[in-house]
Structures are given as C-alpha cells and as structure tokens.
Amino acid sequence: MKQIRQGVVLRREDLHVFEVDPTLMTRVLQDVNDVDQARIVRNRWEYLDWMHRHFAHKTILLSAVTDAPPHGPEPSSH
Amino acid sequence: MATLTVPNPVTDQVITALEQAIGKEKVRTDLGARIARTRVPAPFPVHRFAEYMPDVVVLPESAEEVSAVLRIANQFRVPVVPRAGGTGLADGAVPLHKGILLDIKKMNKIIELDLVNRTVTVQPGLNMLKLNEYLAPYGVFYPDDPASYPVSIIGGRIGTSGWSLIGSRYGHTRDLVISLQVVLPTGEIVRLSDGGGAPKVRKASTGYNLKQLFIGTQGTLGVVTEATLELFPKPEAELAAFFGYESFADAYRSTGALSTSGLGTLAAVILFDERKVDYLRRDDEAYIPLPERIKAVVATALYGVEDEVRAAANRLFRLAKETGGEYLGDELSAGDWASRHDRYATPLHGRLPDGTVVPMSWHCEDAAIIYSELPAIKQKWHEITDRYIQKYGIFDNWGMFFYSNNPYKGWGDYLVEIDIGIWEQALNEETWQAWVNLKREITRATLEHQGSISACHGACREGDAEFIPVELGEGGFELMKKIKRLLDPNNILNPSKNYLHLAYVDEEVGA
C-alpha cells in the first residue's frame, strides 16, 4: 500500500486500484478480497468496451490520428 | 381564505373498479410494490417516507387500459402519478398525495420500425439501451443519451424533456420525438405531432404544435402511451478527447473556442471546474494520478462517419492546444467518456468536513445558464454550498460541470450542475429544511443570472417548484394554470407538481 496524496492510497499497482486512506474509513468499512477486486476491475473495463461499441462501430483514439501523446501527463511526485 | 382541491383517498371501491377495468394481476396493493415506487434517487426526506407511499400500483399494458384508470380516478377524484424508470432527479414520479401510481414499464413493445422513413414507433415503457440493442442490426440508432442511459425510460424522458450527453450533435429528447399518442387526464386518447396530424412528418405548421406542449410536463397534462422517434445512422466512429488546464479561466476560454468551432461532428463539450477536479483527484481512479498543476478539465466528443471524425480530431486538438489545453491521454479520455453513459457508477460516498468517509447520496442541482454568466454562477453556487456545509456538516461539495446544452450546436447556454453529497441517514426535519433552503438560494442565484432553473430534470421539488411562477412571470404562469385546469378539471393527474396546485385555488378559479 502506497500513500499517493493526502487521503488516497494505491492498494494494487497492477490493477491501478486506489483507495481512500483507511484511517478515514472508520464509519464505513470496505472489505473486498483480491479476487473480487480483480473481477470488479476487469468487469468494469469489459463494460466500458461494450458501451463504446453500443454507441459507435469504432473508437478512434486522439493519439492515433494526431501527434497527441497516448499517455497523459506524469503524476506529480510526493 | 383560498382552499385547494385536495384529492380523495383510495378506497376499496376504487381498487375493485381498477381490478375490474384492467385485471387483478395488474393492480398491486402489497407493501413491496408500493415502497419500491415511493421515492427516486434524489435526496429524499427519508424520515417522512410514509407520507409519499402510493396506495396502489397499476401496471397497464395499453392506451385503453391507461384511459380506464384515468376515468376511474376522475370518477372517485383520486390522484394518479405516472412513473417510468423512477430516476428523474426532480421528484416528478414521487406521489405527493399518495393515490394511484401508474407504472408504465409493462408498456414496452416496439410497434413499428420504418427504415425507409427512419422512424421507430414504441410504447413508452421501453428504455433506450434495449431499443438500441434492437436497432443495432439495422445500422440505425436512437441517440437520446442521458447519464442514466441504462435505467431511464422513454416515457420519463418525454415527461422530463430530458437532456442528452450527445445532444449538441443529435438533439435532445424533445428534438427526437416526432409524434405522440397521449391519454388526456379525462381519458380521451389523442395523437399529436408537430402541427398537423401526420405521425411521421418532422416539420409542419397546420394548427398548433401540440406535441411540444406534452413534452416536459412531468405527467401533469396527460400520459404518453406511444411515441414515434427519430432514427440516425449508427456512427461509424467516436472519438473522445479530454484536456487539462492550469486555471479555470483558461479552460473556460477554451470551452468557448471549442464549442464555437463549427465542427459538425462535435457532440459535447464539458467543462470541469477546480472543485470537480479536486473531488475526482480524491475519489476517482482515473483522475487520482493527475498532477496538481491541472486545475480544470475540458472533455470533448466527436461522433459521425470515420473520415469526418478523423479530420475534426486534428482541428479539435489544435484548438485545445492553442487555448492552453494539455491532452490527458487515451485511457482517461476513452474510459471516462464511456462511463459517462452510466453515471450510476458514481461513488456514493462522501466526506464529512474532517475527511471521514460516510455513505452519501448524490444530488445534482442544475440550471441552464448563458456562457457569459458561467464564472459568476460558479462562484455564487460554491459560496452558498460551502456555507451550508460549514454550518450543518452533512453535505459535501463534489464540484461543478458545465455541459454544452443546445441541440445541434455547442454554443449559447450551458447545463450547469453542482454535485452535492448528502448524508441521508443523518437527516431530520431541521437538516432537511436546511437542504431545501440551500436549493432555494441556488435557484435565486440562477434567476439573478438570467438562467432557467432545474433545466435537466424539471422543477417539481420543494426549493425549485415555488420559483416556477417567478421564472415564467405572471402571464406565463397564469396560462399554465389555465391549461392545466382545462385539461385536468378534477386535478387528478400528478397533482401539485410544477406548483400547479395553485391552478385550483378557489379564489383564483373564481369559485
């Protein structure tokens, strides 16, 4: 677990899973195991892909048709 | 003193009449059926839940059955509230006086697909997602696309005159409905179009344009039982591009430049303010890694044939760069855009002032505001919201969006939305009244800046409804009252919505 900024931690680097700092979660407890977490993330991406197809035959990325960089700006360092 | 026409309660006699008219299996009095249709997802006075629970739920399947229900309601003077998906955030489907809840979800048939004239005729209980699944093999689609796309329903879209995410390219609900079949409060079944009676003609000028009168009326003038809708070719390509800016002022200027670019494929321009970016950087995986220097964001989306989308992308990128925008990358742009069709994924938690997480429901307070007034309204709405957060501690400011709001063009007025978290479990009468007062202050600020209140979902709730006479002005609201009285002499259809209980005040009626 890595502190990203005040109030946010990175729980799983491989899946880009961020979470609210557990010290702020004393009233609401979140208990999701690793398998479920991976399933939720995968399903979310599948769902978003399906949404793209639902609205258009093809999704074009800006970096594929212009000289825009495919990746966003680097995160600030902490 | 003036008195209101108060509707009668539902008696056993009413239930028997309903069962005889449409069949026992379509009339439900069990608690489960009634509880499930009491509220909508907008913040609700949960401590007074029972006051709004309908007495009986009916599930008709045809215009004739709807007509029979309305005739019974007139005979016994009991209220009827139409309900579609129950996602309308202005409480249109909440039964203010209990009564009969008319759920239209069983009226979900596709009546006719006319590919030659590009129309589809449906019953109102169908949702857009299901309709588009049906249409996909034919290469056409119905582009009404709210952020509640998978769950809102055509009847409710017409009832609220909904706003669509891609409306700046394809139009909004009111632009996509060609004609309607409506059951009037007194039970007559009528067909209405753009003037004239031709069900598939888009532009006419014979007689009055009665169709529009029945769009956005929150079920106060009639129940829509059939709609003929516009079809578009399903887009070959979509492209979403999100840009970051170092100040709100830069992003605001860039929004103006992008939305007046004249690009025909431009379907949406959305400006996120600093507070929205802060909120997302706190609670949304896609935005958490964004560097601190990014203070505001502009999201854009193009739809159309592939050649046009590719060409427009170049112009879009150049314009965004020239106005200070930094591309936020393919993953964030494509992923966030796809998730916008389904904002049910919004994390339903918020923070108390000390940072502690608690479950919160989402409230979106919105208005249509012209471009020149956006910075001023932003400042005022935040100032109001922060003051209430400080005083009551059960609200959370989730920032503001400014969406292009006009059909077929990006410029002009914007749908402005401030998202506020509200800790419902902590509500009592005092904090509920505080909430309503917060809404009132936001509404007043909207009117001071020449805006239109609650432009996305309609103004049916306490906090907006009482401002309808102010926004419409004396003459306009008088006319609304006259129309309501004329069509619904017994005040049975969605009574008291749109502040229309005033239409039945004795002294005003002249009784």
Ligand SMILES: Cc1cc2nc3c(=O)[nH]c(=O)nc-3n(C[C@H](O)[C@H](O)[C@H](O)COP(=O)(O)OP(=O)(O)OC[C@H]3O[C@@H](n4cnc5c(N)ncnc54)[C@H](O)[C@@H]3O)c2cc1C
């Ligand atoms: C997560 C989320 C995102 C949202 N995003 C958007 C958005 O982007 N754009 C937008 O416009 N809205 C949005 N909304 C609000 C809501 O989805 C819309 O207002 C939608 O149009 C309501 O549809 P519904 O089927 O849920 O209608 P309901 O809430 O059931 O009904 C809405 C109104 O229509 C009336 N009505 C229902 N059926 C009929 C009928 N057959 N005849 C006459 N009147 C009828 C009802 O009485 C009520 O007054 C959002 C809501 C949520 C929860």
